[in-house]
Amino acid sequence: MDIAVFILALLFLLLGALATRSYALTLLGFPLYIVGGFIVFSLVTYVRELISSAHRPPVAGPMINQLIHFHRLFDYQIRLALRYRTYRLITDSHSEVYTADPLNVEYILKTNFPNYGKGKYNRGIMKDLFGEGIFAVDGKKWRHQRKLASYEFSAKVLRDFSCSVFRSNAAKLAYKVHVEALASREMDLQDMLMKSAMDTMFKVGFGVDLDTLSGSDEISNQFIKAFDDSNVIVYWRYVDVFWKVKRFLNIGLERNLKENIKVIDNFVYNLIHHKRDQMRNEEGAKEDILSRFLIESEKDRENMTDEYLRDIILSFLIAGKDTSANTLAWFFYMLCKHPLIQEKVLQDVKSATEVRDELSVDEFVLELSEIAVDRMQYLHAALTETLRLYPAVPVDGKCADEDDILPDGHRIKKGDGISYMAYAMGRMPYIWGDDAEEFRPERWLQDGRFQGESPFKFTAFQGGPRICLGKEFAYRQMKIIAATLVMFFRWKLVEESRNATYRTMFTLHMDKGLPLYAFPRFTP
Structure with a gap:
């Protein structure tokens, strides 16, 4: 028709x-x-x-509206979610449904999970960058990667190894900040956090020392830029109806994406080959994740090809680098906007570690044991409050395999896209109360202890079968870095009146960086 x-x-x-x-x-x-x-x-x-009177979600406009509002897309979704808990935008072939209703979120992520996978539409958009990695696939391949990743994240050897790396890299970052602070220079903390997270992810995930924080590795820096720019370009495809034509003609952003992917592929395939050679020549335990995947690939060479390993690596990278670094950037931004909360976090860290001010950075990070980190209840609440307002993945999209009816009574047609809006949900008064837009860590505390919420209300880590396996991994990393940087420095925005904004992409990256001043509390 x-x-x-x-x-x-x-x-x-x-x-x-x-x-x-x-x-x-x-x-x-x-x-x-x-x-x-x-x-x-x-x-x-x-x-x-x-x-139409078929009990479909209300129409909020044509899909082209998202192109018009692309650079402030998640704020546009807030305005619509305040009017409709569930709505849809119209395309020529199907409807894109968006919901901020926790009951609907639970239904698509858990209750009727088999009906809502990534779908052909999302896979087509993401495939050039993410291939058949866990974030872009369904079915057998998703289950295979999920099973392997679940085993790795539950292993004690990885937990111990990762915490050691977190502490070491937190110290390196603190010393880097100290040099800038002594010179009274402004610094882009987001860039430093990104590089530190990159170093951490490559050490824990792939057993490789990059040291991008020092800025000396040009190849690694090119890879980071190519990966971040590709993230933006691929997300742009959701509003560019001509992206397939541009890809075919090799023009515009699609040409840039093709060039970026060459840089990414060269880097990742060299990493795989280097790691495989290293494993042949070395004895002992293989603590990093890639080593374990390579061991698994030897058992199934037909399916676990280098291309498949490449896709897995990029999925781990976006999960391990972008999410924690972006969250920490927004966290320090909010601490600068709320100096009293910054001091409360400091007191929480001091109380949990029971350390004196005269400790060096190296001595302090050794005090960040699993027990001490678990005691940091206020810090945990402040990070969670940051994720509520600035979720690492602001929107997550699925696709309906069959006709269905949501808990709110709205009908979904086969082929409809359906997304839950984590960024908008964190600001909805009908979910969080009249102070939904306020940064208030205390909302997560009861008698001084952290109290979590339903993952279908607080959706930063998804919920149901696809719930984030690295949740505790991410919290440990963020708490160790945050505790170290707050312990040794007081933070202040270069422009105190500045309101930070985001780049519209798969992850909530702060636009134009995070220019800060750091003031030493004492000599580290």
Whole structure:
């Protein structure tokens, strides 16, 4: 039916042009006729869905609205979510449904999980960058990677190894900050956190020392830039209806993406080959994640190819680098906006570690035992409050495999996209109360102890079968870094009146960095 409408619209415009008997004009204007047919077709589809009475989610507009609001997309979703807990935007082929209703979120993530996978639409957009990594696949491949990752994250040897790396890299970061602080120089803390997280992820995940924090490894820096820029470009595909044409013609952002992926692939395949050679020549325990995946690949060379390992590596990278570093950037931004909370976090760290001020950084990080880190209840609450307002993944999309009815009564059609809006949900008064937009860590504390919420209300780590396996891993890393940086420095925004914004991409990256001043509390 939809194709028929488009063809009829195109024929109508062509016949109109031919009626003028200007054949040259007809041929020259053919691209315009296609665009005109597309517009008529879109309008017919939109009006048809707008007047539909099939108990579908209310129509908030055409999908092109997201292109118009792309650079402030998540704020646009807040405005719509305040009007409709569940709504949809219309495309020419299907509806994109968005929900901020915790009951609906629980239903798609848990109750009827089999019906809501990533789907062909999302896989098509993400495949060039993420391939068949865990974030872009469903079914057998998702279960396989989930099972392997679950085993690794539950292993004590990885937990002990990762905590050692977290402490070591927290100390390196603190010394780097100290040099800038002594010189009274402003620093981009987000950039430093990103590089530190990159070093941490490569050590824990892949057993490789990058040292990007020093800025000396140009190849690693090129890889980071290529990966971050690709993240933005791939997300742009969700609002660019011509991205497939641009990819075919190799022009614009799609050409940039192709060049970036070459940089990414060269880096990752060299990493795999280097790691495989290293494992052949070394004895002893293999503590990093990649070593364990390579051991597994020897048992199943047909399926666990280097290309498949590449996709797994990039999935771990975006999960381990972007999420924790972005959250810490927003965390320190909020501490600067709320100096009293910054001091409360400091007192919590001091109380949990029971250390004196005269300790060096190296001595202090040794005090960050698992027991001491677990005692930091206020810090845990402050990080969680940051994730509530600035979730690492602001929107997560699924696709309906079959027709369905959500708990709120709205009908979903086969092929509909359906996304829950973590960023918008954190600001909804009907979920968090009238102070939903306030940064208030105390909302997570009861008698001084942290009290969690339903993962379908606080969706930063997803919920159901796809709940984040690295949740505790991420909290340990963030708490160790945050505790170290707050213990040794007082933080202040370079421009105190500045309100930070985000780059619209898969992860909530702060736009234009985080320029801060650090003031030593004492000599580290």
